[in-house]
Amino acid sequence: MAKPKIATAALSGCFGCHMSLLDIDERILQLFELVDFDKSPIDDIKEFTGPVDVGIIEGGCCNEENVENLRKFRQYCKVLVSIGDCATTGGVPSLRNMVPLEECLREAYFDGPSVYNPSGEMPSDEALPLLLDKVYPCHEIVKIDYHLPGCPPPADTLWEALVALLSDKPVELPYSLIKYD
Amino acid sequence: MNQPVTFFIDGQVIQGQPGQTILEAAQDARVYIPRLCYREGLSNFGACRVCTVLVNDKPVAACTTPITEGMMIENDTERVQNYRKDLIDMLFVEGNHFCMFCEKSGNCELQALAYRFRIPAPKYLFQFPQREIDASHPDIFIDRNRCILCGRCVRASKELDGKNVFQFVGRGTEKRIAVNADQLSDTDAVVTDQAMDACPVGAILKKHIGYTIPVGKRVYDHQPIGADIEDSAVASDT
Known part of the structure; x- marks a missing residue:
C-alpha cells in the first residue's frame, strides 16, 4: 500500500512552525517512514504531483499569492490543518490590520526612519504579489479541518496531531498541548 | 440561624x-x-x-x-458549555489579542478559559478594531486592544481603592474604559492600587516587570483555570 502523502506550505509567517516540525527530533525518521512528502519546503518540491492526504499550512494570508497557494492546498489536500498563530489568528503580521494599508506602505517606503529610497518610488512590479487590505487567518479564506495553535505549536503538538491524522483518529490534544504562545 | x-x-x-x-x-x-x-x-x-x-x-x-x-x-452540559465557548470566541475576535507576545500570556484568565474549553481557533471573523493605548503613567500601562470590558478595574478602583480612576464611556461597539482625567498620569492612580491587579487580561499592566515568570511556571501552564475549585481529578490532563 502506498504511504500517505503530506504537503506543507509557509504563507505569511516566519517559518518557525516548520522549525518546530523539525524539532520532533529523531521522530523525523519515523515520520519519513510513515509518509511521503509532496509539495513542501522540506523536500523542495514546488508543485503538487497529485492528491495529498494531509496538508499543513503555516502562516496567514497577507497577499494574493498566499490566497492562491492556500486555495490550491484546499483543492489538493483531503485534510487541511492550519498550524501556528499566524494561520489561526493572523498572528504578528496582522498587527498591520489596525493601520490602513496605504499608511503601512508609506511608512515602509517613504516615512520610516531607516528608509533610503532616492527614487521616491513605491515598488510596483507584476512579479510582486499584491497585498491584501488586511492579513487574514486561513480559515477566513478556505475551510480548515483542524487548527493547531501556538507560536510555534510545540513539536509534541504537531507530532501527536500528525500521528492521530495518519491513523484516522480524531485529533484530541491534552490541555498541556493547546497553547497560544 | x-x-x-x-x-x-x-x-x-x-x-x-x-x-x-x-x-x-x-x-x-x-x-x-x-x-x-x-x-x-x-x-x-x-x-x-x-x-x-x-x-x-x-x-x-x-x-x-x-x-x-x-x-x-x-x-x-454541552448546550451551556457551547454558549460559553461562543462568548469566549467573541471576546477574542472583538479585541486585538496577540497572545504570542503578550506579557499576560500564561496568567491570562481569558486565554486560560480558551485553553480549558480547548478552543484551537475562534470560529468568528476577526474584527481588528482600532483601540487606544495609554502609556502616560510611569508605572502603569493601559492597552485597550486587550480590554474585554469586564469592569473589574472600575469596581476595584471604586470599591477597594476608594478612587474611581476607571469608568466606562460610550455605548455598544464604541464602549471603552476611560480614566477620570485626560490620561492616566493625570489621575491619582498608583501602581499599588488594587485596581491594577484586578484585570483578568493584559489590558492593565505594571511597567518594568514584564515576562518575570518563565514559560512552564505560569499560573495556567499546566493546570486549567478553575481546577483549584473543583476536585482536582475533574479537570486535569486527559
Missing part, C-alpha cells in the same frame, strides 16, 4: 446559604462555573456572561442570580 437553601446543579443536590449567588454557592460546593468579570471581594456585575447557566431552561448569569429553594440549574 439561617435555613440552608437546597438546589440542584445538573441533578446534583447542593445546599447553600440564603442570599448567595448561584456562582458562590456552587463554588462552596466545589462546582466550578466559568467566569471572567466576577472577582471575589468586588460587587457582582454580570458583564461577561461567561458564567451563564440555565435556570428553568432560561439563561441567567450565575454571578448575579441568587439561589432559591428547589432551583434546577443546568451547568456542565
Whole structure:
C-alpha cells in the first residue's frame, strides 16, 4: 500500500512552525517512514504531483499569492490543518490590520526612519504579489479541518496531531498541548 | 440561624446559604462555573456572561442570580458549555489579542478559559478594531486592544481603592474604559492600587516587570483555570 502523502506550505509567517516540525527530533525518521512528502519546503518540491492526504499550512494570508497557494492546498489536500498563530489568528503580521494599508506602505517606503529610497518610488512590479487590505487567518479564506495553535505549536503538538491524522483518529490534544504562545 | 437553601446543579443536590449567588454557592460546593468579570471581594456585575447557566431552561448569569429553594440549574452540559465557548470566541475576535507576545500570556484568565474549553481557533471573523493605548503613567500601562470590558478595574478602583480612576464611556461597539482625567498620569492612580491587579487580561499592566515568570511556571501552564475549585481529578490532563 502506498504511504500517505503530506504537503506543507509557509504563507505569511516566519517559518518557525516548520522549525518546530523539525524539532520532533529523531521522530523525523519515523515520520519519513510513515509518509511521503509532496509539495513542501522540506523536500523542495514546488508543485503538487497529485492528491495529498494531509496538508499543513503555516502562516496567514497577507497577499494574493498566499490566497492562491492556500486555495490550491484546499483543492489538493483531503485534510487541511492550519498550524501556528499566524494561520489561526493572523498572528504578528496582522498587527498591520489596525493601520490602513496605504499608511503601512508609506511608512515602509517613504516615512520610516531607516528608509533610503532616492527614487521616491513605491515598488510596483507584476512579479510582486499584491497585498491584501488586511492579513487574514486561513480559515477566513478556505475551510480548515483542524487548527493547531501556538507560536510555534510545540513539536509534541504537531507530532501527536500528525500521528492521530495518519491513523484516522480524531485529533484530541491534552490541555498541556493547546497553547497560544 | 439561617435555613440552608437546597438546589440542584445538573441533578446534583447542593445546599447553600440564603442570599448567595448561584456562582458562590456552587463554588462552596466545589462546582466550578466559568467566569471572567466576577472577582471575589468586588460587587457582582454580570458583564461577561461567561458564567451563564440555565435556570428553568432560561439563561441567567450565575454571578448575579441568587439561589432559591428547589432551583434546577443546568451547568456542565454541552448546550451551556457551547454558549460559553461562543462568548469566549467573541471576546477574542472583538479585541486585538496577540497572545504570542503578550506579557499576560500564561496568567491570562481569558486565554486560560480558551485553553480549558480547548478552543484551537475562534470560529468568528476577526474584527481588528482600532483601540487606544495609554502609556502616560510611569508605572502603569493601559492597552485597550486587550480590554474585554469586564469592569473589574472600575469596581476595584471604586470599591477597594476608594478612587474611581476607571469608568466606562460610550455605548455598544464604541464602549471603552476611560480614566477620570485626560490620561492616566493625570489621575491619582498608583501602581499599588488594587485596581491594577484586578484585570483578568493584559489590558492593565505594571511597567518594568514584564515576562518575570518563565514559560512552564505560569499560573495556567499546566493546570486549567478553575481546577483549584473543583476536585482536582475533574479537570486535569486527559
